[in-house]
Structures are given as C-alpha cells and as structure tokens.
Amino acid sequence: MRPEHVKAVARLHYESLTGLLRALGLPATRAFYTGCVKAPQVMAFVAMDGDRLRGFVCGALKARALKLQALAMNPFAVTAAAAYGVLRHPSSLRFLIDVARGEAAKHDPGGPELTYIAVDPAERRSGVGRQLMDAFTSAMRAAGVPAYELSVDHENHSADSFYKRLGFERVGSYREFGIDRRRYRLTLASK
Numbered sequence: 001m002r003p004e005h006v007k008a009v010a011r012l013h014y015e016s017l018t019g020l021l022r023a024l025g026l027p028a029t030r031a032f033y034t035g036c037v038k039a040p041q042v043m044a045f046v047a048m049d050g051d052r053l054r055g056f057v058c059g060a061l062k063a064r065a066l067k068l069q070a071l072a073m074n075p076f077a078v079t080a081a082a083a084y085g086v087l088r089h090p091s092s093l094r095f096l097i098d099v100a101r102g103e104a105a106k107h108d109p110g111g112p113e114l115t116y117i118a119v120d121p122a123e124r125r126s127g128v129g130r131q132l133m134d135a136f137t138s139a140m141r142a143a144g145v146p147a148y149e150l151s152v153d154h155e156n157h158s159a160d161s162f163y164k165r166l167g168f169e170r171v172g173s174y175r176e177f178g179i180d181r182r183r184y185r186l187t188l189a190s191k
C-alpha cells in the first residue's frame with residue numbers, strides 16, 4: 001500500500017467495515033491510512049486492476065503498533081479529523097472513551113494481527129480476498145511469527161465463512177464498541 005492508494009483504501013474501508021474509524025467518518029479514516037502507509041511496522045497490501053482498487057489488507061506484528069504508528073505518523077490530521085468526526089457523529093465519542101479506558105480490544109493487543117481487510121463489493125467471491133490473505137500471511141511467515149489473529153463481528157457471516165475456509169480456528173469472543181466479536185487465529189506451518 002502506497003500514498004497514492006490511500007483515498008480509495010479509506011473509501012472502501014468506510015463503506016465495508018465497522019468499528020471506530022467507520023464511526024468517526026471518512027476524513028478520520030483517510031487520515032489514519034495516510035499515517036498507516038508511512039508506519040514502519042505496518043504490513044499493508046493492495047490488489048489493483050490498473051488504477052482501480054480491488055481490495056486491501058493491513059495489520060502489524062504488534063496489533064497496537066498499527067494504530068499507534070498510524071497516529072504518530074500523522075498526528076495533527078488524525079486528531080483533527082477525529083475531533084471533526086465526534087462533532088458530526090457524537091455517538092462515536094462513546095467508542096473513543098472505550099479506547100481511552102482500555103475497555104476495547106480485550107484480546108492481547110500486543111500480538112501479530114490482521115486488523116483490516118476489504119474487497120470491493122463488485123469483486124467479491126472471485127479470489128481477491130484469498131490473494132490478499134496469501135500476501136499478508138507470507139509477510140507474517142517471513143517475519144517469523146508462529147501465528148496471527150484477527151477479529152470478526154458476530155453478525156459477519158461472510159467473513160466467518162471466508163476465514164474458516166482459509167484455515168483459521170476460532171479462539172474466543174469478546175465485546176467491543178457494543179458489538180460481539182469473534183477472535184480467530186491462523187497457525188502458520190513451521191518449516
């Protein structure tokens with residue numbers, strides 16, 4: 001993922017995913033990804049068809065690093081866009097309070113994680129998601145991690161089927177931002 005992909009990635013994120021960034025709005029999501037592409041520990045890939053974004057995936061060796069480094073790389077824009085998001089969508093303030101209190105993300109925030117993946121709705125079920133997962137998993141394997149985790153909304157049956165098909169096992173569940181979420185793990189074959 002490079003700076004020229006940020007606009008399309010942020011839009012696809014905003015239209016496809018739930019959570020804090022979605023609640024804060026598109027400017028905050030764009031500011032987040034502007035920081036994300038500069039962050040040294042972030043693993044982020046796009047699938048392109050020429051100039052058109054088909055899908056993206058991002059995560060980090062330390063789950064918390066993704067969010068902290070994206071913020072550190074673009075602090076003023078993220079803070080300003082988040083404040084604007086709270087003004088426009090006051091209900092998102094509750095999410096920020098949860099984060100500040102440490103009540104979000106009850107799973108281990110220090111471990112390797114795939115944090116966001118989305119495929120353009122017109123491209124789903126044609127193998128783009130699998131390609132993105134392969135790229136991400138190869139990067140994790142090259143970094144030497146034995147396993148990585150991710151979270152899925154309880155209601156997201158498509159993602160549930162997708163991850164099970166790709167060999168993930170369910171390892172727990174928790175509640176974040178008022179949503180029940182499932183935690184999945186992919187164990188990487190040792191060589």
Ligand SMILES: CC(C)(COP(=O)(O)OP(=O)(O)OC[C@H]1O[C@@H](n2cnc3c(N)ncnc32)[C@H](O)[C@@H]1OP(=O)(O)O)[C@@H](O)C(=O)NCCC(=O)NCCS
Pocket residue numbers: 016017117118119120123124125126127128129130131151152153156157158159161162163165166
């Ligand atoms: C989840 C998502 C990334 C999957 O991407 P995709 O490009 O449609 O997935 P693929 O076509 O590569 O599918 C890979 C495998 O998963 C299976 N699969 C994908 N979606 C499925 C669904 N809705 N139901 C059942 N199986 C599914 C496919 O059949 C395929 O298996 P196969 O290769 O053995 O045939 C995509 O649906 C998406 O962007 N959803 C919205 C955002 C989202 O929910 N992200 C995850 C948040 S945790």
